[in-house]
Amino acid sequence: MADWPPKFTLDASNILKLLTGDRFYSSADACLREAVLNAIDACGRRRTAAPGHLPTISVRFDDQARTVTIADNGDGMGRSELTDLFAKVGASASRLTEKVVGQQQYSSVGEFGIGIVSYFLVSSRFVVHTAKPGQEPLRLEFDRAMLDTVTSARELPPESREIGTTITLFVEAEDRYKLLVEKYAHWFRSVDGLGATRTPGDRVLPQGGDRRLIRRVEVSRPDWIERAAIGIPSDVAAWPSLDGSAHVEVLYRGVFVQRLQLGSLWPITGSLHVDPKKFKPSLNRESFIAEGFEEEIARYLQSIHPQVLLEALTEVRQSLDDERVSDWTIHKWVSLWLAIPRGGRYIDAAKAWDEEFRRRPAFHRLGPPGESGTAEERGLSLAELSAMKGREVFLAPVGESNDIVKRAVRVLRAKGLPVIRGIAREKNFLGGASFSATTSAELILSHFQQDLPKITCVEEIAERVVTDEVTVDVIYGGSARVLAMRLGGEAAPLVRVGNDLWLNIDAQIGKRLLLALCDRNEGRVGLLVACQLESPAHIGEVSHHLRHTGALQPERLGLVKRRFLRRLAV
Numbered sequence: 001m002a003d004w005p006p007k008f009t010l011d012a013s014n015i016l017k018l019l020t021g022d023r024f025y026s027s028a029d030a031c032l033r034e035a036v037l038n039a040i041d042a043c044g045r046r047r048t049a050a051p052g053h054l055p056t057i058s059v060r061f062d063d064q065a066r067t068v069t070i071a072d073n074g075d076g077m078g079r080s081e082l083t084d085l086f087a088k089v090g091a092s093a094s095r096l097t098e099k100v101v102g103q104q105q106y107s108s109v110g111e112f113g114i115g116i117v118s119y120f121l122v123s124s125r126f127v128v129h130t131a132k133p134g135q136e137p138l139r140l141e142f143d144r145a146m147l148d149t150v151t152s153a154r155e156l157p158p159e160s161r162e163i164g165t166t167i168t169l170f171v172e173a174e175d176r177y178k179l180l181v182e183k184y185a186h187w188f189r190s191v192d193g194l195g196a197t198r199t200p201g202d203r204v205l206p207q208g209g210d211r212r213l214i215r216r217v218e219v220s221r222p223d224w225i226e227r228a229a230i231g232i233p234s235d236v237a238a239w240p241s242l243d244g245s246a247h248v249e250v251l252y253r254g255v256f257v258q259r260l261q262l263g264s265l266w267p268i269t270g271s272l273h274v275d276p277k278k279f280k281p282s283l284n285r286e287s288f289i290a291e292g293f294e295e296e297i298a299r300y301l302q303s304i305h306p307q308v309l310l311e312a313l314t315e316v317r318q319s320l321d322d323e324r325v326s327d328w329t330i331h332k333w334v335s336l337w338l339a340i341p342r343g344g345r346y347i348d349a350a351k352a353w354d355e356e357f358r359r360r361p362a363f364h365r366l367g368p369p370g371e372s373g374t375a376e377e378r379g380l381s382l383a384e385l386s387a388m389k390g391r392e393v394f395l396a397p398v399g400e401s402n403d404i405v406k407r408a409v410r411v412l413r414a415k416g417l418p419v420i421r422g423i424a425r426e427k428n429f430l431g432g433a434s435f436s437a438t439t440s441a442e443l444i445l446s447h448f449q450q451d452l453p454k455i456t457c458v459e460e461i462a463e464r465v466v467t468d469e470v471t472v473d474v475i476y477g478g479s480a481r482v483l484a485m486r487l488g489g490e491a492a493p494l495v496r497v498g499n500d501l502w503l504n505i506d507a508q509i510g511k512r513l514l515l516a517l518c519d520r521n522e523g524r525v526g527l528l529v530a531c532q533l534e535s536p537a538h539i540g541e542v543s544h545h546l547r548h549t550g551a552l553q554p555e556r557l558g559l560v561k562r563r564f565l566r567r568l569a570v
Helices: 012-019 030-049 079-086 115-121 144-148 174-187 236-241 293-322 330-338 344-357 382-386 403-414 440-447 458-468 508-520 523-534 536-549 559-569
Strands: 057-062 067-072 123-131 138-143 164-171 194-199 203-205 214-216 225-233 245-252 255-263 269-274 363-369 375-380 392-396 419-422 454-457 471-476 482-485 494-497 500-504
Touching (some): 030 057, 030 067, 030 164, 030 174, 030 255, 079 123, 115 123, 115 144, 164 174, 174 203, 174 255, 214 269, 225 293, 236 293, 293 330, 330 344, 330 440, 363 403, 403 494, 471 559, 494 508, 494 536, 500 508, 500 536, 508 523, 508 559, 523 536
Parallel strands (some): 057 194, 245 269, 392 419, 392 454, 482 500
Antiparallel strands (some): 057 067, 123 138, 123 164, 194 203, 225 269, 363 375, 471 482, 494 500
């Protein structure tokens, strides 16, 4: 009980074993990252002292010996650095620069001093060969037994006098060796002076990067971003996979740390190399724990988002003009337009997108029913719509609507009045974006009123349109009727609405059809014969009507009825 009352003490051996276990690092390949980070710092310190120095870091994978060798031409280490920093867990190598007086400060990546013990994740021993300017080279073997904090490293004869440090990991397990090879491209994206080879054959292993090729956008950046490779996916054909968010990788001097997905910032993609002192990584360096980290990144990306959207428009314009993505639906193109933020710093970007889509067919104009009975639709641009000033244009709803609204749309179409319908955004596309509208019609009503003709929503007048519908007479009744209608001289002479046939007696051809119907007095079949003579283009509507009714027997019209109908045609 000599240590009573108790005080905190450290079981150094168990702590070291904890730091070398998979419970601390999520994967054993973290040792490769830590080794290269140390090499980056060594080269950075030497380059700070000698600005003309070109850093070189090589990683060599030897399949036969199952070794991984990381070599750098950095500032190297002497006995004091090996003892007080490299082998002392928790002693940050960033103090090496702090000791130098009168030179430019180097901002180190490493700051925890625990990276060395990660080497034991894959090997029971590793060898360090290092040489510092003006000092004798040193070569030491470190063994897992040293985790007892009693055993010393073993000195080995030096093999070279070149300035720098070389670390050789002897990997016992084949699966862990393969993991290191596979994860090389994951950890290293754009490290200056880094190269890797794999023997036999000295095959070159490329560094990794964003899976999508990007077209870079030159953007400003704050001091805490050392480098930025920000842009948009370079191939618009791949844009359907966009989810509406920005996808950005955050790196330290080219080494991957964390991937961020930030909503409503499409189509930003790429990487940011942040100053190691700006944000603090977690102890195992697999994420950031700095307060406000994501918020700060998001604020920066928001500041450049309008510029990225302008660059994206250039790609969209070229793709539309060249028809490079013919398999895209108009709904996808319109979705891009609808996902443009408006107001504030987005004014210029929104204006540019609006000008582009002003000439694109981002709406549908519904014509009179064709032979199939469905609306004939054609693309309509905002420019064409604006040219209709002075006329009243009717806006049909998108999606499901009630029977009264549907009938009102049919009446307006049959009368030949301009009826348009907006295009809805593509579902499941750009899901993470903030949309200013869900259809192109909503967008123009909220932002383009001054450029538009009078636009009346059919839903607001549907009951009146149906009530005011003028049925002059029922020629043939039943579930499928033939009606004499006054639809206006510009409307079609014959229109199929549902199963009914509307005979427009305001149109000259409609009058002739009515007279022929009375003269032949052969029922609905007589109307088919009359169409063959007077209006062959509408035979399809009559044929469909007859198929539905099955009325092949003549339905005779009485003398009084025929006199009344003839007077209508005069």
